[in-house]
Amino acid sequence: MNTVVPTTDRPAVDSRVVLAIVSIGVLLSSLDLFIVNVALPDMGKDFADTQLSGLSWVLNAYAIVFAALLVPAGRLGDRGSNRTTFLIGLAVFVLGSGLCSAAWNVESLVAFRVLQAVGGAMLTPSSLGLVLAATPAERRPMAVRLWVAFGGLGAALGPVIGGLLVEIDWRWVFLVNVPIGLAALTFGVRLLPCPRGDGGPLPDVFGAIMLIGAIGAFILALVKGEDWGWTSAGVLTSFAVAAVLAGAFAISSARHHSPVVDPALLRAPNFALMAGNSLFFQIAFAGMLLSVALWAQNIWEWSALRTGLAIAPGPLVVPVVAILAGRLISRIGAGPVIAAGGVTFAAGMVWWATAITLEPDYLGGLLGGMVVSGLGVGLTLPTAFATGSAGLPPQRFATGSAVLSMSRQIGLAVGVAVVVATLGSPTGPQETLDAFHRSWYVTAAVALVAGLIGLAARMPRPAAAQPNPASDRAAV
Numbered sequence: 001m002n003t004v005v006p007t008t009d010r011p012a013v014d015s016r017v018v019l020a021i022v023s024i025g026v027l028l029s030s031l032d033l034f035i036v037n038v039a040l041p042d043m044g045k046d047f048a049d050t051q052l053s054g055l056s057w058v059l060n061a062y063a064i065v066f067a068a069l070l071v072p073a074g075r076l077g078d079r080g081s082n083r084t085t086f087l088i089g090l091a092v093f094v095l096g097s098g099l100c101s102a103a104w105n106v107e108s109l110v111a112f113r114v115l116q117a118v119g120g121a122m123l124t125p126s127s128l129g130l131v132l133a134a135t136p137a138e139r140r141p142m143a144v145r146l147w148v149a150f151g152g153l154g155a156a157l158g159p160v161i162g163g164l165l166v167e168i169d170w171r172w173v174f175l176v177n178v179p180i181g182l183a184a185l186t187f188g189v190r191l192l193p194c195p196r197g198d199g200g201p202l203p204d205v206f207g208a209i210m211l212i213g214a215i216g217a218f219i220l221a222l223v224k225g226e227d228w229g230w231t232s233a234g235v236l237t238s239f240a241v242a243a244v245l246a247g248a249f250a251i252s253s254a255r256h257h258s259p260v261v262d263p264a265l266l267r268a269p270n271f272a273l274m275a276g277n278s279l280f281f282q283i284a285f286a287g288m289l290l291s292v293a294l295w296a297q298n299i300w301e302w303s304a305l306r307t308g309l310a311i312a313p314g315p316l317v318v319p320v321v322a323i324l325a326g327r328l329i330s331r332i333g334a335g336p337v338i339a340a341g342g343v344t345f346a347a348g349m350v351w352w353a354t355a356i357t358l359e360p361d362y363l364g365g366l367l368g369g370m371v372v373s374g375l376g377v378g379l380t381l382p383t384a385f386a387t388g389s390a391g392l393p394p395q396r397f398a399t400g401s402a403v404l405s406m407s408r409q410i411g412l413a414v415g416v417a418v419v420v421a422t423l424g425s426p427t428g429p430q431e432t433l434d435a436f437h438r439s440w441y442v443t444a445a446v447a448l449v450a451g452l453i454g455l456a457a458r459m460p461r462p463a464a465a466q467p468n469p470a471s472d473r474a475a476v
Helices: 015-046 057-079 082-100 106-133 137-168 177-191 205-228 233-255 271-299 304-311 313-332 334-355 362-390 394-423 429-455 469-475
Strands: none
Touching: 015 057, 015 082, 015 106, 015 137, 015 177, 015 271, 015 304, 057 082, 057 106, 057 205, 057 394, 082 106, 082 177, 106 137, 106 394, 137 304, 137 313, 137 362, 205 233, 205 394, 271 304, 271 334, 271 362, 271 394, 271 429, 304 313, 304 362, 313 334, 313 362, 334 362, 334 429, 362 394, 362 429, 394 429
16 A cells, blocks of 8 residues: 655645655755766866865865754754755755856855755755655655665766766756756645644754854865965864864754754664764765765876766665665664675775776776775665664654764765875875875775774664654654
């Protein structure tokens, strides 16, 4: 029997229709991540005299704002209407994408990426909130895996699509979001249900702003450490500002009636562990993705299309492994599966660090590490997300998923900064090779830390998977 979603003012809607529509938003954000990474070297050529430390903000500005606003946006969805939040977020994302395509310098592109991030932060948690509210409790872990796996499809298509579009012009990597987003808006306005919100207070906007400032200052110190000097006044001041703003964020979160991170969420089974796992794994993931795009295009001098085709096999295995991981979880538990993902990902990075040389070698060097790291992503990301959200009360689905996504986005921003810091400014071929090898070893170490954190996850008690009619009614 198909699940239908009761709504306040619209006919019942099949849960599969809800999943199909909102997954387009997931596809957009996933495509955006991979496409922009592939396009980054061409952006650097178009905007002359732009160093990697400056260009990295095209990635980091999006990730930081996205991360800080996810939870307030998720709370707005829980409080009022996930449908409205999703549709507004999608519209803002499409607008930001169109403006990014018209950027005239790095500064304007970064500013429009911030607008994109606001839209992405609104649509992401509300999309999962709509899916979870539409799905019976016993089927929610599978629904989450499908939701994440659809993002894996975007990851698989992203490098190739990005390479094709960059062959025309890098600006098309943003324009591609416009028709997809407009199609989702059209169907969403007509077909998405409108589940009831739980009311409650407005979210802590001040805390979110403090979080943006803290992460931004920390990232600034990392990416400018090489240029300014690690003991320079600028770097030390940035670290100090990050610490002060982080303290202000912590105080605001402790005192606000609707904080960015609700302490009650941290007490949910496995939730805090999975947030930590997501943070560290995404640091490694961002390091892998940016470094391979830079290496293939800047060192091996491959085109964006060839680079995209070279990256694609890794993301292609993610959706398949994500679905098969469900069977492993039932046999050995979520913790060992997540730990195996971290170890496998690290093995892919060690492969690169030991096999890649200055001489282009796809089959013997790049491909193996790409596929192995893709296996690690497929084992880790969907499993960690499903495990972290499984113990959440239904009325906090959107907020809880936003905290998990927030940790992932912070990890992405830190990961890009770590790559910039570890690569430095090498001057010769051998020094460049050593810098990339160092970056891949650091990435492997971070992935192992993520795996160790994930190993502590425990299977939920059977009762946690049973439907709770009263809670489900509260959710919709």
